[in-house]
Amino acid sequence: MKLTYRLEIRGPLPRLARDELRRRFGEVEVKSDGDLTVVSKFTADQAALRAALSLLWDLGSEVCLVEAITLPGSGEEGVQS
Numbered sequence: 001m002k003l004t005y006r007l008e009i010r011g012p013l014p015r016l017a018r019d020e021l022r023r024r025f026g027e028v029e030v031k032s033d034g035d036l037t038v039v040s041k042f043t044a045d046q047a048a049l050r051a052a053l054s055l056l057w058d059l060g061s062e063v064c065l066v067e068a069i070t071l072p073g074s075g076e077e078g079v080q081s
Contacts, residue, residue: 005049007039008065009056017059025052036064043071 011034018030021039025048029041044052049066056063 003043003068004040004071005042005044006065006067006069007042007052007056007063008067009037009039010062010064011035011037013037013039013061014059017056017061020055021052024048024055 012032013030021028021030021042025042025044027041028039031038031040042049042052053063053066
């Protein structure tokens with residue numbers, strides 16, 4: 001089952017990381033205010049989520065939140081991890 005994820009990362013995300021996320025996982029939305037970066041509209045299965053988290057870990061990023069959002073019409077409520 002694919003879900004849409006929202007990731008919160010402490011601090012800015014380097015441009016190389018943004019480009020790599022988009023290259024590997026398609027059009028994800030990345031917004032940063034300097035202290036917090038939010039990656040959203042990231043639709044993936046668990047294997048792809050793990051790959052994205054591994055990429056962020058390898059870059060030294062601190063992931064503060066991973067939120068799974070069930071797409072409308074799937075009959076399930078959002079899940080937060």
